[in-house]
Amino acid sequence: MNMVLIIIGMAIVTYIPRVLPLTVLEGKELPPFFQGVLKNIPYAVLGALIFPGILFIQPDDIWFGIAGAAAAFILAFLGADVMIVVLGAIAFLSVYMLMGG
Amino acid sequence: MQMAAVSEQKSGFKAGIKAGISIAVGYLPVALTFGLLAKTTGLTLFESVLMSLLVFAGAAQYISLSLIAAGAGAAVIIFNTFIVNIRHFLMSASLNEKMEPETRAKKSLYAFGLTDETFTVIATREGKTTTGFALGVMLIAYGSWVVNTGIGHVIGASLPEFLQQAMSIALYAMFVGLLVPSLKKEMKVAYLAGLAAVLNSMFTLTGLLDTGWAIAASTLISAMAVEVLTGLRKGAALK
Numbered sequence: 001m002n003m004v005l006i007i008i009g010m011a012i013v014t015y016i017p018r019v020l021p022l023t024v025l026e027g028k029e030l031p032p033f034f035q036g037v038l039k040n041i042p043y044a045v046l047g048a049l050i051f052p053g054i055l056f057i058q059p060d061d062i063w064f065g066i067a068g069a070a071a072a073f074i075l076a077f078l079g080a081d082v083m084i085v086v087l088g089a090i091a092f093l094s095v096y097m098l099m100g101g
Numbered sequence: 102m103q104m105a106a107v108s109e110q111k112s113g114f115k116a117g118i119k120a121g122i123s124i125a126v127g128y129l130p131v132a133l134t135f136g137l138l139a140k141t142t143g144l145t146l147f148e149s150v151l152m153s154l155l156v157f158a159g160a161a162q163y164i165s166l167s168l169i170a171a172g173a174g175a176a177v178i179i180f181n182t183f184i185v186n187i188r189h190f191l192m193s194a195s196l197n198e199k200m201e202p203e204t205r206a207k208k209s210l211y212a213f214g215l216t217d218e219t220f221t222v223i224a225t226r227e228g229k230t231t232t233g234f235a236l237g238v239m240l241i242a243y244g245s246w247v248v249n250t251g252i253g254h255v256i257g258a259s260l261p262e263f264l265q266q267a268m269s270i271a272l273y274a275m276f277v278g279l280l281v282p283s284l285k286k287e288m289k290v291a292y293l294a295g296l297a298a299v300l301n302s303m304f305t306l307t308g309l310l311d312t313g314w315a316i317a318a319s320t321l322i323s324a325m326a327v328e329v330l331t332g333l334r335k336g337a338a339l340k
Contacts, residue, residue, distance in 0.1 A: 003148045006175045010165060011155035013183035019212035021194035023205045030198075033328060040293050040324035041195035042224035045188075046280040047294030048301035048319045049217055054273040058266065068270035069277070076281035082222075085278030086123045086271050093267040 068093050112230070117237020120226075123278070124218045124238070125245035127271035130260055131159055132246050135166075136253020142166045146254045153250035157243060158216065160312065161185045188317035192220040201229050208232075214239025218272060225279045289331060297323035 030038070050069075058064035071092040075085045132153065139149035144166075156162055161182045168178045193215055200208075211232060219239050223230055259265050283290045300319035304310040310318060 002175070003144065004151065006165075006169075006178055007148065007152045007155055009175060009179040010152070010161065010182040013179055014156050014158050014161060014186050014189075015213060016183075017186055017189040018193055018215045019209050021190060022197050022200075022208045022212045022215075025194060025197045026205055026208060027202065033332070035198060036328040036332075037321075037324045038195040038198045040289075040327055041191055041320060042199075042221060043280065043283060043290045043293040044297040044320045044323040044327075045192065045217070045316065046221055046225075046276050047297035047323065048316045049221070050273055050276045050280065050294075051298035052302040052305060054270075054277075057269040057273065064266075065270075068274065072270065072274040072277040073281065076278045077285070079282075080278070082120075082275055082278035083123050083126075086126055086274045089270045089274035089277075090267050093270055094263060097263045097267060 064093065064096070067096050112234050114233040114237040117234040117239075118241050119237075120222055120234070121219070121238035121241040123271075123275045124222060124242040127218065127268075127275055128159075128242060128245040129249050130265050130268040130271070132249035133253035133259045134265075135159070135162055136250040136255075137257060137259055138163070138166050139250070140254045140257055142170050144169075144254075146251065149254045150247060150251045153247045156182070157213070157246060158182075158186055159246075184311075185313040188217075188313055188320070189215055189220075191317060191320060192217070192224075196220060196224055199224050199226075199230050200235065201231050203232050211235050211239060214243055216242065218242060218275065221276060221279050225283060289327060292327050292330075293323055296326060 054069045054072075055062055055065040057068065068089050072085050072089040075088045080088065135153070136149055139152070140146075144152070152162055152165070164181055164185055165178050168181060193212060196215065214235070219235075219242050222238050223235050226234070253259060260268065280290070280294055284294065297319045300322055301315050304315035304319060305312060309315075
């Protein structure tokens with residue numbers, strides 16, 4: 001029962017940052033500078049979500065992450081759909097491992 | 102008329118489901134392992150699935166398991182959950198600029214589905230995004246997260262070792278797949294992602310900040326710095 005209460009507490013504090021800006025700012029026109037900053041966030045956050053994490057998906061073998069990152073970047077650069085980038089990177093790393101990399 | 106119907110469909114619920122499939126694939130190994138770890142930490146199947154159902158936040162859920170295993174109290178676990186998810190303030194505010202106008206009730210509903218992954222998929226689309234599209238992306242991601250948590254707990258194992266390892270690239274590959282097309286179009290995107298990547302690497306590798314704070318700080322600093330610099334350049338061009 002105690003565990004259920006902890007989970008409910010976790011659920012509430014996780015929901016607060018998700019819901020507040022979306023509802024409080026609805027219909028509000030922010031100053032242009034802040035609008036610009038908010039529009040920049042998706043691309044900045046992608047940079048932070050990719051690096052350095054992608055290099056350490058196998059903490060003991062940095063080359064594994066580098067190989068996977070290279071595969072994903074090349075596929076994406078060639079214009080592949082996101083799903084193909086994901087499946088291609090998985091396939092590439094599967095082969096990399098089966099080859100004993 | 103027909104054109105309108107087609108474009109409606111492209112940006113609606115079904116299109117959202119389709120765009121969210123890569124998240125569902127990426128969540129598969131992460132959720133299976135979460136279910137497995139939750140079981141070994143002593144959580145029942147009900148508690149494990151309930152956590153994924155109500156919290157729906159990977160990093161926070163993993164951290165809660167290590168805190169539970171270490172015997173931490175409820176207040177510590179809940180406080181850490183809040184800290185790890187503080188970055189969602191930024192994403193929620195940014196998403197608000199992206200979404201079509203909508204009632205606060207519906208926005209409160211889809212706000213629940215905001216994760217790093219659903220946010221990046223929705224926010225990197227061109228133009229305004231519909232509520233239906235956001236719901237589609239979130240629903241399939243959520244389904245994968247909850248169902249695979251249950252499966253991981255029940256079968257008590259994750260994928261075969263090599264597949265589990267290969268699939269650990271999935272979410273990162275998705276982020277790359279979302280970033281690169283914009284990168285090719287606009288130099289500004291390269292500055293934004295590059296600066297945030299360097300800052301986040303500095304913050305985490307030096308141990309200066311924990312992951313949650315590091316992502317929030319590097320994102321905000323990069324987004325503001327690039328905005329100031331592009332503003333200055335425009336100002337200079339006007340003179």
